[in-house]
Structures are given as structure tokens and as C-alpha cells.
Amino acid sequence: MMESGKDNGTKLTGQRRVGLLYDERMCKHENLHDGYHPETPNRIRSIWNKLQSTGITQRCVILDAKEAEDKHILSVHSKKHVNFIKKISSESDSRRLKTASKFDSIYFNEGSSEAAYLAAGSAIEVVERVASREFNSAFAIVRPPGHHAERDEPMGFCLFNNVAIAATYLLEERPELGIKKILIVDWDIHHGNGTQKMFWNDSRVLFFSVHRHEFGSFYPASDDGFYTMVGEGAGAGYNINVPWENGRCGDADYFAVWDHIxxxxAKEFNPDMIIVSAGFDAAIGDPLGGCRVSPFGYSVLLKKLMNFAEGRIALILEGGYNLDSIAKSTHACVEVLLEDEPIVGSSEAYPFESTWRVIQAVRQELSCFWPTLANELPQKLISQIAPPPHTLISSSDSETEDDKGRQNSDLAELLQDVIKPLSELKVDAVAMATGNAKMARLMAHFFPSEDSDDDTTATPSVEPMPDAVGEGIRQVIDEGDEQPQPSAEALLQNLAVDEAGQGQGVGFEDDPELTIVTNPKKRKTTPGSSKTLTVMEKNFDAGYFIDSQLLLGTEEFFREEDLAAQVRWTYRSLLRAAAIVRKMELVLAQSQLAEGKLRASQKDISKLKAQEELLKARLAEEEKKAEESATKINYLVDRDLSLSSQLNSAQGRATVAEAKVKELEEKLAEVTKSAEAAKQEALALKKKNKEIVRDARGVVKATEERIKAQVFLLAPDLDTSMIGAFKMIQDGKIVDILRQ
Structure with missing residues (x-):
């Protein structure tokens, strides 16, 4: 087990603090059915062995690998995909094999699930350590790679998209770390289609990919990697593709893209952190990439990036299939991470013309999003170009001056290979080998040595004659090859293919003696009577297989008077053979291009079929929803009718109630009127009652006065009873009695 967070006994003062993550468990993912599969466990083993052998691991902090949690993987992948990868290793081998065949460039075994979870978790681990400033930078040496994996599908050796999972983790799960903008640089030779799609609408992530594209014919063989794919919505302008038009791109091409795109x-975007999808299949010698980036080149590319985000960079391994190249390139990058010093070295090469063309197209496409790209590049700069990349398969049969120059250069090299062994022959050795004394005399006569005299019958010299032979052949070629050579098209038009298999040939107009036949075993010419270039027709990748033998005559071929013609014919034959090979290469290239387009078309058809099935499913779902809606509408209509009926009934009852209310109001008015009359009558009675009371009081008072008067008059004669009555009168009680 690795010692997480420990310095391995080495002090890290005076240099940047760098984390390294490697775990042997990721080697359990292996293709057991193809021992030569390029995505092999030895990829990361070779890297680790290189770092250990140079002692660089002692200068870094070695981190433990951790398996990713499902919730973090689900931030970029569907639940169906996560469950599929989790369970695939528990399936039987035959079932895994059958399942893998349904995907594009994928294999599974018992260790695939664990390795995929470790790779994703390790990516999270290193970016989190760097984002938290625990480390200045880090490198995760992981597999399987991830940048091709899409939301619902593994592809291109990739199971989970490690970089996308790690970037999303920082943005969504760890906002307290302050990482709000991330630059993802994908320098793998293949386009990072999966990563692109996962951040297509996201302005928080600037995704940059430089890759071989070749107009959609290079893996993953789609238009997704073209420079017009710049993102959508909020992410418009935050997706940058630099698609190479050809292979063999090297340091100078990548430096130009870095400097001018x-x-x-990146300076304008000002990222808080950089994550590199570090694929090394653009390195020199990679069997899949076909490019020429050196370890020095990778170190320069990384060093340029360290000027941003305070040097907070995490590299996560992607592709790279040459074990030596991937180990050296990784080592060069880790050295850059450790030493904050200028890189020693230089590159005197220039970019290809196609590189400048792509750079200008990308700048123009993105200038509306990034004003810094709006200015045109100086003509003096873009005129500094390297010769076109040389490939065995030509993409054109154009006969321009450049093509002729390259063809003549190749033929010159070929002729040197022919001349050199001839020039080193001894004349007597030639005679001994052929048993032909006349031939030796002819050679000595035509290519005299410094020791020989003008007598052609003298004994041939046994010393080598390189200068004489070489100059003699060149002189013959120069003197006898003044007429223009036929083009590849003309040569093929003159090539007769005898479908009946009779071996009849057709000559060339400029050399009737040259016969090309399709069946050398049935040729009508005898070995010594004429010169025959045999072409064996075979079905091989839509082209032809050229038999390299030039069937020449023996003694008659070297007749003294025809020797110069024979040399000229040999040279022209080489030109014709080269033209035919070139045409065959063209046919093969066109076939491969057609095959690539066919594969792309088949993939598009598959996608269209999948989309058709999806649309059918959606249509069925919409029809079901429409049916449910119709049912709801019918229910609402019935309910509306019922409510209308109830409303009408309620309106009828309301009318009746209104009539009753009116009737009651009328009765209430009558009652109110009667009550008012009764009130008036009561008031009248009350008034009358008051008058009666007043009159009674008057009578009582008058009576009281009379009684008082009489009492005073009769006072002397009153007895006790009368005195009591008098007191009653005095007390007013009599009044109360009278009132009653």
C-alpha cells in the first residue's frame, strides 16, 4: 500500500510540493482475449517503473487511490450506466464478451469495475488535494482512461469519464475551496468527445482539445471534434477544438497552437485551476497516434500552462500506447511540476502549413467570443512552414511541382540504393557470377577504370570502380531520359488486365518493348527476348499488390549496342513502378477514406435508428398522455354538464326564493306599518294616561288641602285617632293611599 500524505523521508523544501498517485489494482483491468491490445496494464507499470528508477518518486508525496462514490459519478453519468459498470465484472466471461461487442472499442474482465471506480476516485483525490492547496500540483497515473466515456455509454477504452467527474466534484461538492472556473486541456491525440458533451452548456468549464481529426475520419470519427463545435447556451465559446488535418504533427505544431489559441x-478566462487530460499518444513512436511530440515538447506545453491558476494543475492520465514514449513523457512532465525553473532546450522546426490553416480557422470561429483572437496573424509568421508530412498513403494524385519534387527526391534515394551495390562490384566478380566474358568486356568498356587503357580487349581490372560506375549510369540516364514520363493515370490506362487469364500484355507508347502482363506464368514472351514488368492482380484493401520483380533477359539483355537503352529503360521502369505504386496508394487511401466514411455513416445510421426508437418511444408516451388527456377532457365535459344542470336548478330555486323574499318583504312592510300605527296609538294612550295622572294628582292635592284646612279648623275637638290620621297626612301616606 502507498503511504498517503507522507514524504518518503525526503524533505520537499526548496521545490514545489507534488502528489503522485498509482495503484497496482488498476492493472487488474485487462483484455484476456487479446494479448496485443494496446490498452494494457503495462502502460501504467512502465510509467511507475520509470519514475522509480530515476528516483523521482522520492521527491513527491505518494497518495492512496480511492474508489469514487456513486453520488459523485452520477453527477456526469446516468444511473443506468453506473449500475452497469458496477455489475459488469460479476457477470460470466462469455456474457462480458458479448456485452463488450455491443460497444465501440471496449473490453471487460473481472477487474474492470474495481479499476474504473479507482480511476475515477483517484482523479477526485488529486484535484481535491491541489484545489485545497495541500499540493501545488499532482499527477494521477490511472487506467482505464476516461475522456471518451459519455453519459450513458463507455467507448474508446474508457468506462467512466474521470476528468469530468473530478471537475464536477470541485464545482458542485466543494464550493468552499473557491474553484469557480476550471480549464480542461485535453492533449490526447483523440478528441475528448465525452468531456466535451458533459460541459457543452457550462461556462464554468473551458474545454480545450487538440487532436487528429482529418475531417472526421480519425477516431472517434465524428464531426464533434471540428472547430465549429464551440458549445451552446451559456457554454457558447467555452468549447475549443483544434482538429489536425494530418498526422506527424510535432512540437512546433503544438507550440503554435498554445501560443496563438x-x-x-486562458489569460482572458483566468481559471482558478487547470486539469490536463494527459494522453501521450501524440508522442513519438505511438502506434495509434502517428504524431511526433517529444518529451521536451510535452514539458514545454505543461510549463506554459503553469503560468495560470497560480500553477495549480492536476494531470490525469488518458491514452498513450508506446511504453517507452509514455514513460519518458510522463517523467518529463513530473520534472516540470517539481522544478519551478525555466526549461532548457529549443525547437528549430516550423509547423506544417495545415497547422497554420487550422489555427487561423479556429481563431476566426472563436473571435466573436474571445476578442483576443480577433487580430489576424502576421503573414511573415504563417509563412514559416515545414515541408508537408510524408505518408505512405497519399490523399491526392495531384501532379503539382511539389509532388514531382518529392517524387524525384524519393526516386533519387531509390537510385542511390541501386547504384551503391553496383558501384562496389568488381568486374571479374560480375563475369564469374554470370559466366559471361562478353558481359565483363562490355562493363569494362562502358565503365572503364582508372587503370585500364583504351583497349577494350584488355584484362578487366579487379579493383572497385564506384565513381566510374556511378557517373556512367548517371550519364546514361541523363542522356537517354529527355522525354517526359507518363503520369500515373496514363500508366494505369495502358495497363491491360486479361480477365480471361491468358496473360496477354499491352505495351507503352514511349517504349513498345515494355510489356505489362497480369499473369507472368502464361506470358507469351521468352525470358531472354524482351523486358517484362509483371503485375500480379490481387484483391488487397481495394488496391493491387505489385510484384517487385523486373524480369530481365540474360545475355541478350546486355548486348553492347543496347546497354545504354537498358539502363534508361530500367530507370523509366522505376518511374513507372513508382507511379503505379502511387496510384495504388491513392486507391487504397480512397478506399480507407470511403471505409471511414462508411463507418461514420453506419454510426450515424445507428444513431439515427437509436433516435428513431427514442422518438417512437416518445411518440408512444405522448400518445398515451394524449389519451389520458382526452379521458380527462371527457370527464371535465361531463362534469361541466352536470354543473350546468345543477346551476340551472339552483337558479330556479333562487328565483323561487327571491319571490318568497319579496313576499316576506311586503309582509314585513305591512307589519312595520301596523307596528308604527300601534306605536302611535300607544303614544296617544300614554299621553292620555299622563293627562289622567295629572288630573288625579290635582284632585288629590286639592283634597289634601281641604283636609288640612278642615283638620286645623277641627283641631281642638280631635281625639287621638284623628291625631293619628293627621300624622298620616303629615307623613304623606294618605297621599299614597289616595293614589292607589
Whole structure:
């Protein structure tokens, strides 16, 4: 087990603090059915062995690998995909094999699930350590790679998209770390289609990919990697593709892209952190990439990136299939991470013309999003170009001056290979080998040595004659090859293919003696009577297989008077053979291009079929929803009718109630009127009652006065009873009695 967070006994003062993550468990993912599969466990083993052998691991902090949690993987992948990868290793081998065949460039075994979870978790681990400033930078040496994996599908050796999972983790799960903008640089030779799609609408992530594209014919063989794919919505302008038109791109091409596209945009974007999808299949010698980036080149590319985000960079391994190249390139990058010093070295090469063309197209496409790209590049700069990349398969049969120059250069090299062994022959050795004394005399006569005299019958010299032979052949070629050579098209038009298999040939107009036949075993010419270039027709990748033998005559071929013609014919034959081979290469290239387009078309058809099935499913779902809606509408209509009926009934009852209310109001008015009359009558009675009371009081008072008067008059004669009555009168009680 690795010692997480420990310095392995080495002090890290005076240099940047760098984390390294490697775990042997990721080697359990292996193709057991193809021992030569390029995505092999030895990829990361070779890297680790290189770092250990140079002692660089002692200068870093070695981190433990951790398996990713499902919730973090689900931030970019569907639940169906996560469950599929989790369970695939528990399936039987035959079932895994059958399942893998349904995907594009994928294999599974018992260790695939664990390795995929470790790779994703390790990516999270290193970016989190760097984002938290625990480390200045880090490198995760992981597999399987991830940048091709899409939301619902593994592809291109990739199971989970490690970089996308790690970037999303920082943005969504760890906002307290302050990482709000991330630059993802994908320098793998293949386009990072999966990563692109996962951040297609996201302005928080600037995704940059430089890759071989070749107009959609290079893996993953789609238009997704073209420079017009710039993102949508909020992410418009935050997706940058630099698609190479050809292979063999090297340091100078990548430096130009960095200086004139990536670095200006990165400065304007100002990322908080950089994550590199570090695929090394653009390295020299990679069997899949076909490019020429050196370890020095990778170190320069990384060093340029360290000027941003305070040097907070995490590299996560992607592709790279040459074990020596991937180990050296990784080592060069880790050295850059450790030493904050200028890189020693230089590159005197220039980019290809196609590189400048792509750079200009990308700048123009993105200039509306990034004003720093709006200015045109100086003509003096873009005129500094390297010769076109040389490939065995030509993409054109154009006969321009450049093509002729390259063809003549190749033929010159070929002729040197022919001349050199001839020039080193001894004349007597030639005679001994052929048993032909006349031939030796002819050679000595035509290519005299410094020791020989003008007598052609003298004994041939046994010393080598390189200068004489070489100059003699060149002189013959120069003197006898003044007429223009036929083009590849003309040569093929003159090539007769005898479908009946009779071996009849057709000559060339400029050399009637040259016969090309399709069946050398049935040729009508005898070995010594004429010169025959045999072409064996075979079905091989839509082209032809050229038999390299030039069937020449023996003694008659070297007749003294025809020797110069024979040399000229040999040279022209080489030209014709080269033209035919070139045409065959063209046919093969066109076939491969057609095959690539066919594969792309088949993939598009598959996608269209999948989309058709999806649309059918959606249509069925919409029809079901429509049916449910119709049912709801019918229910609502019935309910509306019922409510209308109830409303009408309620309106009828309301009318009746209104009539009753009116009737009651009328009765209430009558009652109110009667009550008012009764009130008036009561008031009248009350008034009358008051008058009666007043009159009674008057009578009582008058009576009281009379009684008082009489009492005073009769006072002397009153007895006790009368005195009591008098007191009653005095007390007013009599009044109360009278009132009653």
C-alpha cells in the first residue's frame, strides 16, 4: 500500500510540493482475449517503473487511490450506466464478451469495475488535494482512461469519464475551496468527445482539445471534434477544438497552437485551476497516434500552462500506447511540476502549413467570443512552414511541382540504393557470377577504370570502380531520359488486365518493348527476348499488390549496342513502378477514406435508428398522455354538464326564493306599518294616561288641602285617632293611599 500524505523521508523544501498517485489494482483491468491490445496494464507499470528508477518518486508525496462514490459519478453519468459498470465484472466471461461487442472499442474482465471506480476516485483525490492547496500540483497515473466515456455509454477504452467527474466534484461538492472556473486541456491525440458533451452548456468549464481529426475520419470519427463545435447556451465559446488535418504533427505544431489559441484565451478566462487530460499518444513512436511530440515538447506545453491558476494543475492520465514514449513523457512532465525553473532546450522546426490553416480557422470561429483572437496573424509568421508530412498513403494524385519534387527526391534515394551495390562490384566478380566474358568486356568498356587503357580487349581490372560506375549510369540516364514520363493515370490506362487469364500484355507508347502482363506464368514472351514488368492482380484493401520483380533477359539483355537503352529503360521502369505504386496508394487511401466514411455513416445510421426508437418511444408516451388527456377532457365535459344542470336548478330555486323574499318583504312592510300605527296609538294612550295622572294628582292635592284646612279648623275637638290620621297626612301616606 502507498503511504498517503507522507514524504518518503525526503524533505520537499526548496521545490514545489507534488502528489503522485498509482495503484497496482488498476492493472487488474485487462483484455484476456487479446494479448496485443494496446490498452494494457503495462502502460501504467512502465510509467511507475520509470519514475522509480530515476528516483523521482522520492521527491513527491505518494497518495492512496480511492474508489469514487456513486453520488459523485452520477453527477456526469446516468444511473443506468453506473449500475452497469458496477455489475459488469460479476457477470460470466462469455456474457462480458458479448456485452463488450455491443460497444465501440471496449473490453471487460473481472477487474474492470474495481479499476474504473479507482480511476475515477483517484482523479477526485488529486484535484481535491491541489484545489485545497495541500499540493501545488499532482499527477494521477490511472487506467482505464476516461475522456471518451459519455453519459450513458463507455467507448474508446474508457468506462467512466474521470476528468469530468473530478471537475464536477470541485464545482458542485466543494464550493468552499473557491474553484469557480476550471480549464480542461485535453492533449490526447483523440478528441475528448465525452468531456466535451458533459460541459457543452457550462461556462464554468473551458474545454480545450487538440487532436487528429482529418475531417472526421480519425477516431472517434465524428464531426464533434471540428472547430465549429464551440458549445451552446451559456457554454457558447467555452468549447475549443483544434482538429489536425494530418498526422506527424510535432512540437512546433503544438507550440503554435498554445501560443496563438490556448494561452491568449486562458489569460482572458483566468481559471482558478487547470486539469490536463494527459494522453501521450501524440508522442513519438505511438502506434495509434502517428504524431511526433517529444518529451521536451510535452514539458514545454505543461510549463506554459503553469503560468495560470497560480500553477495549480492536476494531470490525469488518458491514452498513450508506446511504453517507452509514455514513460519518458510522463517523467518529463513530473520534472516540470517539481522544478519551478525555466526549461532548457529549443525547437528549430516550423509547423506544417495545415497547422497554420487550422489555427487561423479556429481563431476566426472563436473571435466573436474571445476578442483576443480577433487580430489576424502576421503573414511573415504563417509563412514559416515545414515541408508537408510524408505518408505512405497519399490523399491526392495531384501532379503539382511539389509532388514531382518529392517524387524525384524519393526516386533519387531509390537510385542511390541501386547504384551503391553496383558501384562496389568488381568486374571479374560480375563475369564469374554470370559466366559471361562478353558481359565483363562490355562493363569494362562502358565503365572503364582508372587503370585500364583504351583497349577494350584488355584484362578487366579487379579493383572497385564506384565513381566510374556511378557517373556512367548517371550519364546514361541523363542522356537517354529527355522525354517526359507518363503520369500515373496514363500508366494505369495502358495497363491491360486479361480477365480471361491468358496473360496477354499491352505495351507503352514511349517504349513498345515494355510489356505489362497480369499473369507472368502464361506470358507469351521468352525470358531472354524482351523486358517484362509483371503485375500480379490481387484483391488487397481495394488496391493491387505489385510484384517487385523486373524480369530481365540474360545475355541478350546486355548486348553492347543496347546497354545504354537498358539502363534508361530500367530507370523509366522505376518511374513507372513508382507511379503505379502511387496510384495504388491513392486507391487504397480512397478506399480507407470511403471505409471511414462508411463507418461514420453506419454510426450515424445507428444513431439515427437509436433516435428513431427514442422518438417512437416518445411518440408512444405522448400518445398515451394524449389519451389520458382526452379521458380527462371527457370527464371535465361531463362534469361541466352536470354543473350546468345543477346551476340551472339552483337558479330556479333562487328565483323561487327571491319571490318568497319579496313576499316576506311586503309582509314585513305591512307589519312595520301596523307596528308604527300601534306605536302611535300607544303614544296617544300614554299621553292620555299622563293627562289622567295629572288630573288625579290635582284632585288629590286639592283634597289634601281641604283636609288640612278642615283638620286645623277641627283641631281642638280631635281625639287621638284623628291625631293619628293627621300624622298620616303629615307623613304623606294618605297621599299614597289616595293614589292607589
Amino acid at each position: 490556448l494561452l491568449p484565451v
